[in-house]
Amino acid sequence: MRARDAILKRLRERADGPLSAPDSDFAVVTNRGWSAEERLARFEHWITSVHGEVIHTPHETWTDTLTKVLADKGMRRLALGKQHSVAVEARRALAGAEVELVDVDRDIETWQREQFESVDAGLTSTRGAIAETGSLWLWPTPDEPRLISLVPPIHIAVLDADTLEDTFFDVVKAHGWAGGMPTNALLISGPSKTADIEQTLAYGVHGPRALVVLVRHATTQAEGA
Template sequence: MSSRDAILQRLRNRSGGELAIPDCDFSVLQRPSSSVAERVDQFQKTIESVHGEVHRCTSENWITQLADLLSSRGARNLLVPAAHQIGRTLRDADSNELPELLIYDEPIHSWQAQLFNEVDASITSTRGGIAETGSLIMWPTPDEPRLMSLVPPIHIAVLEASELYSTFHEAMQDQNWASGMPTNALLVSGPSKTADIEQTLAYGVHGPKELIVLVIE
């Protein structure tokens, strides 16, 4: 009898019965409790190690800091969400320092050339962050399509310090990801990078050349 026949015979001779599902032990993923300030420090250290940029702000001064960052980079425009509070706040802001505000409110095929060639920067919300890996959690929506964070050379993400989690597992549990997820979820850990060319790590080759995180404390 060949090895294949022996395996098939053993399968046929099985007595049957349901397989027991082993208990899941996630204790290895647990971390000691930490303060918001400690998580922000860890997040900043980790994401800056891979060329991300973090600026700590308050709800009162984040627009001023945003305007300064865009001005220092010579950004001519900023792509903002139409419905999200971030977009509404920026459009209502009485600031002459902000560049022209653009809205992603039409199908991609109708303005693809402009998005890929003329948009200098974009700003999006986040669903939280992971301190351990220096990652942003993003769930694209029709109001904030994923191209907003993947195409413009400068991607600015707004992160509430209170929504920083120690680990990925903690974020999934606290936000109850098991109850439903979008068709596309993003974990962003710095600007675009690749090592395809001679196995040398290079940044800004495809996608955003800069990732700027405004942490609202």
Template sequence: MSKARNNIINRLRTTKPEPCHFSERDHLSRFNWDKEERINRFVERMVAVRAEIIHASKDDWAEKIAEICQEKRLKNMLVSPETAQGKVLYNMVDQLPDLQSYDHEIEDWKSEMFNQTDAGFTTTLGGIAETGSLILWPTKHEPRLMSLVPPVHIALLDTNQLYTTFSEVVKEQGWVDKGMPTNALLVSGPSKSADIEQTLAYGVHGPKELVVVLIS
């Protein structure tokens, strides 16, 4: 087994790959959508997969989230107190449901997290208009489970960070120079899955609802 393994490795090291030539692809070069077009296309694609879009301004986005919580009758919401946006929400606790923070190991409160948490609020790194996707870059303050476990995911997106394509995101945000994230998430609508008969079902393996608050 060891000899066969070494033979394979030696062949890989000595084989010179043939040069690859790619023609220019439209989705990599389309950067001519203005901001209004990016917003329209993003909203259209998100709504098509049953996401909710709430338009807000820099001054009233927190109040919009309070309204969402009231309309959905949320009893609690997972919010990081360490982000700038989270601090704003913690300063208006009288208008919001019980705010919870992800400040301890998941093993210590797994049952509560999976069975008793109504919603999770996260910020975003940006959005992609072409596919109708949110870009989440999980951190220790906003771990991945905050957007994947609660039945309702409320995400905040500044339209100034709404890009045309994924390649534009990588280029404009300098992912290559700054280092690729260890865990970047692209979220396109609430959770969905299809069985062998290709019947699409929502909310099977994650949030049943996705609410995107767009700040313009």
């Protein structure tokens, strides 16, 4: 029996009966009642307040926006996956562009130096976002390992506008986090930042210096965004 199972067994067999969860009132962390427009406005306000950049784009032409972002920022080497639809569409759109596509489905030991020294940007999908805190949430996979959002100088994240939710509690409950999580669930609320002893913020010291969020809308939504 594993140590964890042994501990839980002893707790369940307590002399004064099994433990039960106390009644809890979670109203304070949910039930915001925001509309889709309010959620998007709050998310954008908070993530841009910490130097995140938000770019709205129609879903059908988001790869054109990606191509322009890469060109405007002088990005020449882009790390991305192969299987997720975001990566598949990006690879197709960038096939003839002057951008080298860097495969990430490799053992980190075989390309660690390359990742830290010569990759300009990492492209990832997102599972959604949180309006209350201006946070993206990602579940890394072998196809999109966490390092492509944490190491390259620029992280480009693709977010569908209809996946925003009000609070972190709403995300955890709606997506059944209690029933199973990946090894690492990432909450990203802007580019990397740290502060010195005088509390002066510095960006990009321990990770991406810039975060670009491409918010994809259905055509009618994009026209009004």
